[in-house]
Each structure stands twice: as C-alpha cells, then as structure tokens.
Amino acid sequence: MPLPTQPVYFLPLSETALAAFLDVGQIPASALERAGLFAAALCQGRAHHSAALTRLIDQACALFAAQPDDADAQFKALAAGMPGQLNDALQALAAQSVVLGPDAVVAEFCRMSPTDYPVDPFQAACRTTLEPHTIRFYTDAAGEEPDDVGIDVAQAPAYVERTHDYTAEQARALRAIVANDDEHIDLDAYAGAGKTHLILQLLDSATRRYTYIAPRPSQVQAFRRRLSGALPIEILSQISFANQIAGAAFRQGILGTAFRPTFQISKASFRDIAQRIGLQPIGNHAPTSVLRVAFDGIAAWCRSPAERLEPRHFVRALPWAMIDAGPYIAAAEHVWRCMFDPAVQKTTLLSLNVDHIGKWLALHRARIPTLWGTLLIDEGHDMSPAWKGLLSGYEGSVISLGDPNQRLVGRAPRFATGMKLEIAQSVRQGRLVEQLVNETVALDATGFFDGPFEGSADQPTLTRTYTRWDEVPGSGARVYGNPWRLLEEAQRLAAAGVPFGIHPDTLTSVGREVNRGEEAYREMTSHGGSSQRWEALLAECNEQDMPQIPRMFMRGYNRDRFIELGQRLAEFHDATLQLLLVEHAKNTEFAVVAMSMCCFRTGFGRGYAHNPVRAAYTAMTRGTQQLWLPAGALDELGQSIARFQANRTDYRRSKITRR
Template sequence: MTDYVLYLPISEAQADLLATPSVSARETFERWDTHELAAVAVIQNLPALAGKPKSSMLIEKGIADLIAVGADLTDTHPPGTFADLIAQRFNREAFGRGRRLMSKLQIRFLDAETIDERNYLVGRYWDFKFCRRHSERLNPAKEVFHTVSGESFTLSSQQARTFRVLQSEPDESIHIQALAGTGKTHMIERLINTLTNCRPLVLAFTRVQLDALMLRVGVDRVSGMTFSELANYVLRRDPSKPYVDPGRRAMARHQVTPEDVASRLGFRAISRLNPGQVASACAKMVSRFCHSSESTIHEGHIPKLGFSLNTVEQAVLVQFANVLWNQTTEPTDPRFDLPLRGYHRIKLMSLVQDALIGHEYTHIIVDEAHDLSWPMASFLDRCPQPVISLGDACQRLDGNVSKRAGNIRQREVTHSIRAGRQVEDVINSLIEKNPLFQLGSLEGNSDKDTRVVYYDRADIPTSPTTILVSSEWGLFEWFQRLAKAGASFSLLPGAVTTFRRFILDCIELFNSQARPTHSALFRYASWDDLHADMDLSNMSFHRIDRMLRKGYSAKDFEASLLALDASGNAPIKLGRVVDAKNMEIDTVMLAPDLLGDVRPGDRIATGSAFAALYTAGTRARHQLIVPGYLKDWASDMSRKAKKSGK
C-alpha cells in the first residue's frame, strides 16, 4: 500500500451512471475524456491486481499508462478510437466488483470540480506527484502542536481551536459538544499528554468504554472509573454515614419480583393496582426520580396507568415509592435484599451535599459525556476540580439529554474525521429534525469516501456488512432470518452475552408463563402482559409473536444457533445499536426496525429514535446502507413530536 490515497480521475456520479443497466456504456464513453475512460479500465481490472505485491504502484502505473495510450491514440487515430477500445472491453459486473474493492485498496474518486481542474495531468500525461499533493490538501489535520517531550501531533482547525482553550486555561471547567467521528478520544489523549504535572481521573459510562480509553491513554499517572464506580468511591468517603457495600445486590442478574418486593415492604393494593403492580409502578417512579434533577419523589413521577388515581391514592403511591427508594439505598433489614443499580448509587451520591471527589485527583475528564444523567452532571458541576467533558447529545439513546451548568464554558466541534461528505445529507436530517436540541450540522471529511446506499427492501447483504437493529426483538428476528438463509454471520461482542438467555426466556414465557430472568423481560409475568405492552409499530416483536404461535421452540433456536459463527470473523455481523456505540465499522446497514413509530407529542421517544439512527449511521467508515424513506420518516416524526407539549 502507498502512504497516501490513490485518486482516479472519475467522479462517483459517473461510476453510478455506469452501474445502471439501462445506460449504454458506448454512448456514454463517447462523451468522456481520455482520463475518465482510463479510470474505468483501471477500476474494472482491480480484482486482478488486488493482493499482488506492490499493487498500489501497479494500479497507479496502470492509470498513467492508459492515459498515455489514450493521448497517443488521439494523435494518430480518428476521434473516438480510445473510447471504442474501452467500450469493447467494458464489463459492468467486473466494474462493480472493482468498485467495491476501492476503499480496501485506498482508492477514491475525485469530485467534478477537481476533475475539471485537471491538476492530475502534466500536459496530457499523468502526474505521479498529484495524489500525495491532493491528499495533503484535503487532510483536515493541518495544525501542528508539540508535547513537552518534543513530540508533535496534528489537529483539525476545529479541534485546534478547542485545544488551545484547554491549553490556555487548564484549570477551568468546559464542555465540548463534539459530533460523532470528530475525534473526541484523540483530543482526550492529547489533553492528558499536555497535563503533564496533573493527576487526572478519567470517567466513562461503561467498563468497555473506559478500558478502551485507558488503553489508548497508556499513562500510569491517570486513573479511571465508570460512573457507578465513582459513586461507590464517593459514598465510601462520606463521613456522615457508613457505606454498606451492596455485594450481590449490585449484580445485574440479581432480581426480585414485584410480588416479592410488595411482600417484603408491606405494599397493599391501591385502586385497581394489586400489590405487585404497585411495586412495579413504584420501581418506575424511583427510576424516573433517579434520572431527574429533582431532590424528592412526588406525584409527577407516577407513570401512566391507564386510569386516574385520586389525591389520597397518589399520596399513598408516593409514600410507597419513597419506602422503596430508602430500602434500596439504605436498607434497615438485609432480608429485603433489593437490587441496587448504578443509577441508584449515582442519585444517592448527588443528594449527599458534602460528598466530593478527593484531592488526590487534580482534573476530571469525562468521555462520552452524553451518557451523564442529570444527577451525575450536577454532582460534577459542584466538584472543586476542573471538569472537562466531551460528548455528543445526538448519541443519547434514551433521549434524556442532560446539560452541564449554565456557567460552564461550551465549545462545539462538527467536522468529522471519520466519515466522508456523502453522509451529510442523511446524518444532518437526523440532527436538524431532532426535537430535543439545536446543534450545528455535521461537516464530512473531504479526505474520506463514505458511500450512502438506499434500499427499498431489506435484503440480506451479499458483501461484508454489519447490520444494526434497535432492540433484542430486531436481533431475534434477523438472527433467525440469517440462520434460515444459511448466511455466514456472527454477533457483535456486546450482543453475545445475554442473547441466548433472552430467546430462551421468550420461549419459556410464551409456553409456560415462567418469570423471565433477562432484564428486558423480567417485569412481565405472562406473554399477554408483554404483548399488551408492545406498540403496534414494533413489527419485529409481532413477527416473533407469530413465529412462536406457529410452534417455534427452544429446539428450533438451538438448531439455528449452530449457524452462528462463534469466531466473530464472519462477513456479516449482527448487533444492536448499543452494542456498536464506540465502534468504527467499514460497512453499516440500518435495519428497518430502527424507523419505528412514536406517539404524538412524545419528544423524548422521538429524540431516542433519532439518536439510535444517528449513532448507528455514524459508525460507518466506507459505506452506509439505509432505508430509502429515512429522511421522509425523520420529517414526519419531527412534526408528530411537536403536536402537543409533552
């Protein structure tokens, strides 16, 4: 490979034209110049050159030789001779195969303006210095910085402006809103290298995110914690009360049924709610409270029940929810044994006014800060250390976007380093239509090609592709579909751990009404309860429902499981958006279940749907495959979200 991209003097639009079966190649070639015809021949022959020693040199020599042949034929033969030769040898299928190899071989098209400028020619012949020159011109990372040790690194102009602010005022808090692919992690690395005399604490939402970041940072003086680990650390330091380690109560698999919660805490029936349903409602109230900026549980946290409660009934439900909160976070009886999740601990930490991060840390750096809950953000804003947070509100998958305090400095980075300009139309439709905020539009990288392909029907891909779905239901549906088709596929690592448990729990719940253990199903005591809770627009669920009603069994699932490639190296990969959050993927296909429906006025659900599509779409480096109606869907959902003031 060369250390620069090889640019061929033909545009993507011209290549698209040749891919259309109804277009006559001979008539098209008659209108094209010699260099464009030479590029067609080179692309068609890429499969024969790929993998050969020094293939990049051979390919560039090929374009140079063909342009020279075309120029010489122009001098000695009638007009159109070179076009006839290329047309006689043109093979549309071979051209398509060669085109699919271009990104792998670091070969790109030129835009129409650059083709018209003809800076790739010296006279009538190929300029071997052009590609390096053009790569340097397009490369957005042009601004050079130096570390204390004398090493140098480059940043884009937007990154550089933000970085200079960090350098000039390292002891001031700041929040950087940086769109996907703009180099947040790269800036964190460089920032830590700059803070040579400091002891930073790096925070991230999940252990996977944190481990990946710490591996890239690779500096011994830097410590790292997840948000939940930080809550444990802070609560242990609180001198006002002894902190009881949660033990197994903090394990994700530790569950207590609503009926058992009601029995242990003495909940009684309220209106039409039996004690178990009261416990379920209280759990939702506590969760809402934990993800809010409020200091007490009140009537506003009561979920929709399908009927009204009078004032007394509401007060009793609030009282029970407070009992659940108190016995979860500071139990008076260990026999209650209630699950204690990370969001419980983070909320408790935010309510302890004297709780702070110790002075052993001089700076707090938050990666993927869009995952901060309101309590976590408010806690960090009161810490004495400068807090530097980098995140992207467009990636908040639950739609509950938190904000740093109003007095915190804000900066915005919108220039993508990862994706080409072709994705702007798709991604910006999701940014601009999001009802939860207003942000600057994504600017793609002119130095990258990220092809966008629209589909009318979601067929199984024929080339290496990662299919991203919305939820476990989409995962179940596509798993069964790929297995039935005999496709070679594997699951993304994040989807592997609980996938089998989810499927078997579904089958058990449908057949024997057995209480599931999977967290996505645990609250349902019967398949009818689950069915009633599912929106009509969730087509993946309803397809699974029909499959189970036709007799799909655990034996059928285990047979399909044999089709799964356990090595993870299969050409087709399948996962949820949440499984791919911090990944960069060559080719991404957005499954149709990502484009669901939302209730009128539900801005949070709409924002969540937009976030899933945006997060999935911005994982793509070379190709993004999307439903053809995506932009129309985004406009419709945006209008629908504004119909009432929810």
C-alpha cells in the same frame, strides 16, 4: 459486495468537473484533469489496482497533452458507460476505494503540472483530513510557585511540544484544552470525529495529572492497553468513580445514614423484594407490578434534573391519562428509601446503579474531592443531570467529551458555567454519507451543533439501499431498533445454521424482553385469559406489524429456548456476522453496517423512549466502508419523529388537564 482491499486512491479530478461532464458533456481544460476523468469513466465498469490507475492516468495525461484535439472523440465513446447522476458515479468509485481529489488540490496541481501526473505529491496533498499539527502541552510545574516543595521552576520546562496528525478542529480543541487548565469544557463532537484520539493524546502528554472516566469497565481495559508506558494517570469506570465519591461523602458524614451506597446488582426476584419491603397492591396492580412501575419511575427521575418524583416520571409504565399518580409516587418513594436503608440492603436486596448513586449524592449536596486532577469524562452526553451538577461543582478542570446526538433519551446536560467546543469533521466516514447524516439530524429540532456533519475526503464510505432484507451482506454488523425483530432474525439464522454473534448487552436486553413475554403469557393463562401485560404485548406487536411474536410464546417459546440460542452463538467480537440493538451501537465501529427498518420505525405504544432520530443517527455513523439502509428509510423516520413529538405534546396537554 466485496470490501475494498487497497488504500483510498485520489483521482486528479474535481467534483465540479465530473458534474459538468455528466450534466452537459463538458470536458476539463487541462490534460491532467482529462486523464482523471478518463480514469473515472473506466473505473465505472471494473476495478483497477492503484498501480494500474497510476499508469493509466500517467499515459492518458501524456496523450491528452500531445493530442488535445482527440479528447472529444475519446470521451464521446466513454460517455455512454457513465451514470447519469453524480452520486451514482461517486458511489461506483467508492466501491473500489477510489475518490475524487479536493477541488482546491486538483486546481493547484493542474496549474503546477498541467501535462504530467506527479502521483506521490498529489496523493499526499489530497490527504487533507488529517495533517501534522504541533501542540504545546503546558506542564503543571510552569504554574507553580518557586518555594513549592520539590519543584525547581528554573529547571522545569514550561511546556512539551508534540507534533502529530490531527484534523484542524481537533488541533484547535486540544490547544483550547491545554491553555485552560482550570476550565469546565463541554466538547461536542460528531460520531467518528476522533474523541478517543484526543483523549489518548491528552493522557500521553503526561503534563498534568489526569483522571479518565469511561462509561464501562471494558473501555477502561481497552484504554489501559492503548496507553504508552507507566504514565501517572488514573483510569476509572463510572462505577468505580461513583463508588469512590460516595465513599468520600460517607466518611464526611453528609449522607445522613449508616449505609455507604455502592454499585450493586440484586439477585432477588420481584416477588421477594416486594414482600421484604412490604409493598402493597394498588388497584389491579399486584405488589410485583407496583414494584416494576416504581423502578421505572425512579429510573426516569434519576435521569432528570427534578428534585422530587413527579407523575411525568411514570409515563412509560402507566397511561398518561391516569388521573391520580399519588399512590405510585408514594410507593416509589418507599422503594427509594429502602434502596439506601442499611437494614434492607444488608443482603443486597435492591440494585443500585450509577444514576441512583449520583441522585442520592446530589440530593445530599455532596462534593467531588479535588484530588483527581483534571477529569476527562468520556461519553459525557449520557451522564445524568445529577452527575453533571456534581461535576459542575468540582474545583478543578473537567473536560466532558460527547456527542449529544447519541443521547437516546432526554437532553444532554451542560455544565453550569464553562466553555463549549465543537468538532464537526469525521475521520470515520466519507463524504457520501454527509448528506444522509445531515438530513437525519435535521429531522430533530434539538439543534445541538452549530455546524453540519462533515465527511472525510479520505474515506470512501459507500451507501446502499435495499428493498429486501436478503440483499444485505452476509457479514458485518446488523443493527436493530426493536429487540423482537432481532430475536426473530437470530432464530431464523440459527435455524439456517448461519454462524453469528450477538452483542453481550443486547443479549441481556433481549433476554429481559423474553422474560416479559413469557411472564405475560403465563399470567394470561393463569387468569382465565385476562392479563393487562399480555394485552399490552399484543397491542405493541400489532402496531409494529409483528403478530408472530405473541404466537411464538403461545407455541411454547420460553427462557430455556432463549438460553439454548445463546449457547449456540459465536463470540461477538470474533463473529463474521454481528447482531446488536441500536442502543448498544455506541462506541463501536464496523466496516459494514446494515440497518433494519425498525431502526427508523419507532414511536409506537409502550414503545421505547428513544428519540428515533438520534437512534437512527447513532446506527448510521458506525460503518466505515459500507452502510446499507432500507428504501424509504428517511420517510419512515420522519413519521417516527412526528409520532414521538405528538406523544410528548399529548403528555404535556394531559398534565395541563390534570392541573
């Protein structure tokens, strides 16, 4: 299906009037809306350029005004070519970048101009998602005392006024932020609601000292390119910010160690690490397996508010029914101490990430220095509770912008005290996606937002259902919930000679799974056909109907073959066809998105701890023009969230039993 090549065009026809015509054959009363209905009927059959639509509506409006009695015959002939359902008619229009005007705007123009079509004023009036708003950005000088060095309050302006296009909610949020210069604010905004736009507006205002903190270094570079001029703004990645806060705490001597923690990636093998730190086997688990369990437990602990490691932090790596987690907790505590031991880390033996550093700082009651001005935290929903607690103690203003529905594991933490703002209006996706998104979010009872997701009247986003995977477009983004499915698709595309790219983070994740599969198969063959890891892989693939994955390793697939695949890939951002996992779809946007069924079919076995509803929501809010879903997607998602919640219930019961 080709993408629309012209800007969105609004018909002088309300959704109410179109529904009445499709349901009972009722024809609108005004000549202008009759002309809009006439154009909508003709657009069901073939595409029309916007200029041709304008001429058609203009002529039809004059005709219906001059000969109102002819309307019945005209529409009776057209009715046979119209869909029976309103949504089908709207989808057909959206495929041509045509949408209906807002009911209130159509009614106003039918009243003001019932017999002619003022195209330019009407099109301008319909663009209601973004409208001009004037915001006052208050300056720091306005709140300074007259005797402050270098500040002449009499000469300094109290505020800077700027007029720009915002949604009404964006404007309200900006006004609340600039009016509360010492507040901690959680700004929750649905995907595509313009959080990045708000950040850029705040940074460009330059009326305060801002420090913008992005999750990844690549986002830092992107923001630097988008900012205008040499503004006095510091832009940091979370890695850089964590390193600097840890450095300040180290210099203050509150960490109780001669080791200054910094983000680092170890190149040592699990075998080398286990030997160097003296890790012992536990039962049938070799030291390398114990190390893997310890890392999983530490990662879960660092993403939780708990002060001590507990059995629940090991549920992904060990059976929930395990009676005694004590030895594994002791092993993980030993690994944790080694991660911050200066002698052990002299050669960068163990990796340290942002979550590790945040937990270490929180346990030592570190504080963030006030020299950063107002902190802007992008994608704050993914921040760990430890970091959120550290930010709660910051004496300056902090604005955490995020979408809790995109937090795939756990709950988005909140500030200890502060204000909550909310933006529900999307500027990325249209009204035709609205019901789908809200039905998806409703499957998760978390209820982060007070209001429902609202699609934009200015975006003709098309939703399509496929029954076979080969029906989806051959270009755009293809999103997967399972790395094995993505690997299988990548191998198939490569064998067919189709050029495509894979998201760099996705490529890394799939590579880890390939290593896991290869190691499990090697362990099975070297232990006479017995391997817990291989049995776990077999069970996982059996539950998700992927028996071909174990057979792939049995036929010799290995890391070298995967590296060969990576060498044949196109650059992801330049590729016509792009593959990525759902967890890497955050902070992305594509004209066309096709979701594999594995985005909705989760919650099995070893599984991935992603909340399936939030994973599906994250993927379906990426596409601006076309969104393709498998038939029965929401039914499958309902079963997935039921499995997910049942697993959580089983775990809670097992905890009670152990007590």
